Amino acid sequence: MHPLSLFLLFFFFSASSFNVIGVRGGEDSGELSNPFTPKAYLIRYWKKQISNDLAKPWFLLNKASPLNAAQYAGYSKMAADGGESLSTQLPGFCSSANLLCFPDLSPSLEKHAGNVNFASYSFKNFTNYGTDRAGGVDSFKNYTDNENIPVDSFRRYSRDSVGHDDRFSNYAPDGNVIDESFNTYGTSSTGGKGKFSNYGPNVNVPNMRFGSYSDAANGREQGFSSYSDNANAGDQGFTSYGKNGNGAVNGFSSYGTNSNVVGSTFSNYGQTANGANDTFSSYGFNGNVPENTFKTYGAGGNAAVETFKGYRDQSNVGDDSFQSYGKSSTAATANFQNYGKSFNEGTDKFTGYSGNDKTTFAGYGVNNTFKDYAKTGVSFSGYMNESSAVAASLAADAKAKGKKVINRWVEPGKFFREKMLKSGTIMPMPDIKDRMPKRSFLPRVIASKLPFSTSKIGALKQMFHAAEDSTMAKMLADALSECERAPSRGETKRCVTSVEDMIDFATSVLGRNVVVRTTENTEGSKKNIKIGSVKGINGGKVTKSVSCHQSLFPYLVYYCHSVPKVRVYEADILDPKSESKINHGVAICHVDTSAWSPTHGAFIALGSGPGQIEVCHWIFENDMTWAVAD
Structure with missing residues (x-):
């Protein structure tokens, strides 16, 4: 056996005490006393x-892998098979x-007889909950409250009750990366x-799914007082909602209010339901770049009443799609009191809008498409077919309330x-x-052996146990997909x-005499x-820089890019009083x-448009920008 292999094998069994400890502002003697740790190697590489x-x-070197020498050797060998x-x-x-990994939940076979009240609950897979329950009340007061990465599943909930x-x-509430x-x-x-x-209020990156919601229910009332309000960058889906229901009443008092870049999908909503009464009091209000899809809505329904009191009202850009609305329904009523009346126009599409329903739009926005809709029975009380008309209307509303239109969705000071x-x-x-x-980076020797492309996503899913x-x-x-974007x-x-890899990319663009900066704290x-x-930086002249931003991935991945014509600044940040x-901030001006x-x-x-003004922003926590040293 090669001497180095023997040496690493020795460490695999005896060097478990050499954990890397991140220290801001200096070198930790423990991490450098062993030259075979990933961090010690990285410092030599720097x-x-x-x-x-x-x-x-x-702030960058402390993102190196915390693996000790023994773990580094063992996991490097294991990574050889991809x-x-x-x-x-x-x-x-x-x-x-x-790394960021989700727990593998094993089925819970617990049985809960009678009325149950859970004061606090998290990380559980309920195989069967409340089936055939007669009368009574089950209550969850706090479910996965303030968890960083909550993962929970109800396989059957209140079936046949x-x-x-x-x-x-x-x-x-207040979770980070959600899987429910x-x-x-x-x-x-x-x-x-x-x-x-x-x-799901105030969550970051939600992924919340209902495979079947209230299907074949009879006279049952269901409601969401608040659904994913103030959420950021995620997806929610109802694969089947109220299918084959009879006289069911379903309501969303608030759905996706003030959310940012959130996608919602209803694949089957109210299909073949009888006497349904569904209401969205507020859907996607004041959202930023919402992506909402109803693949089928109310198809084959009988005497249904569907109401959207506010749909995507005052939202910013985004895309919404109704692939089929009210198809083959009988004596149905659909009311949109306000549809898509936005400050900044998005795209709304009705691919199929069918024939027997009584449909009313009290207010309808711009940039909307009806590819196939009823020739009769559809009423538009107000249709805004010019973006200027919408802008004027909303600007008037904002002026009456003493607000500035241009600042509605973008956090003050972001640009x-x-x-200034x-x-x-x-x-x-x-x-x-x-x-x-x-999260931390993986050592290059491990990361380079793992699949990292959409063509090999199946292998990645298998590795990280991703359903x-x-x-x-x-x-x-x-x-x-973002990494492979042109x-x-x-x-x-x-x-x-x-x-x-980051060092190599930055030096390939800027040369070896470089400095990397970030804002000091928050x-x-x-x-x-x-x-x-x-x-x-560089005397305030237009210069080159490489900016790096985190991607959401199991281990640290940064999207690094160089864009032309920027100026980079450092500034002391003071308390105004x-x-x-x-703080000591770093800002970049495009x-x-x-x-x-x-x-x-x-x-x-800020107003204006492309090419008309420069735009500046701060470098956020854990992002960074590289530039040539002065």
Whole structure:
């Protein structure tokens, strides 16, 4: 056996004490005393590739893998087969390497007789809950409350129950990366009520699914008082909602209000239902770039009443689609009191809008398409067919309320003009806190052996135990698709899966005499700040830079790109009242915005359009920008 192999084998059994401990601002003696740790190797690599002797960027180097020498050797060997062996050791690998992985839930065969009240509950797979329950009430007061990565599943909930009430007072609030599912909810139940008072509020990256909701229910009342309000960047789906129901009453008082880039899908809504009465009091109100899809809505229904009091009202851009609405229904009534009346137009499509229903649009927005709809029976009280008309209407509404239209969806301070970067300026700072789950890079020798392309996503799903419609599966697909997207005009881009890869990309664009910077901390977030001393990098001249932003992936992956014509600044950030220094910020100003979309958030916040103004923004926590050293 090679001497190095013997040495590493020795460490595999005896060196478990050499854990890497991240230390901001200096080198930890424990991590460097063993030259075979990933971090020790990375520091040597930095010294070799970077030509200057400036202070090392510990905010970056501390993202190196925390594997000790023994783990590094063992997992490197296991990665040689493309991750198949690592898949068999996934929990230990994820824990040791500080990765984002979801627990594998085993079925819970617990039986709960009688009325049950759970004060707090999380991380459970209910195989069968409340089936055949007669009367009574089951209540979950706090379900996966404030969990970072909650994963829960109800395979059957209240199936065939009679006169039984179900209540979720708080379901998955304030979570981070969410994976919650109900395979069946209230199927074939008679009477009773099902209520979610608060479902998924303030979550980041939700993936919440109802495989079957209230199908074949008889006279049962179900309601969501609040569904995924204030959520960020995720997806929600109802595969079947109220199918074959009889006299069921379903209501969403608030659905997706103030959410950001959230997709919602109803594959079968109210199909062949009899006497249904469904109401969305507010759907997607004030959302930013919503993606909402109803694949079939009310098909084959009898005497149904469907009401949207507000659909996507005052939302920003986005796309909505009704692939089939009310097809083959009998004596149905559909009321849209306000449809798509948005500040900034999106796209709304009705592929099939069918013939026997009585449909009313009290207010209808712009940029909407009816490919096939009823020749009679559809009433439009107000139809806005010019974007200027909508803009004028909404601007008037905003003026009456004393609000600025352009600032409605973009957080104050997220984008600003270059002239604001002057000593003494008081300005709002957005929330620059990193909302991503905490993770580390993998060592390059491991990351380079694992699949990383959409063509090999099946192998990745297998490695990370990702079910087809799970949060993990979507996370993998989204990150890889973004990495494989063609660069925009003038952009040079690369997704990096290790710190070594990031160093190589930055130096390939800028040369070896580089500095990487980030904003020092998160102080000042969501408050007014005062700008102290300001320094322009490269003398404040237009320069090249490489900016790197996190992607959501099991291990750290950064999307790094170089764009032309930017200026980079450092600025002391002060408390406006005490004028004491609370932070040291890094800001980048894009001088050329001509290739940006007219609907970019910067133009919504600042006015103007592509190529007409420069746009600046802060470098957020755990993002960074590289530039040539002064």
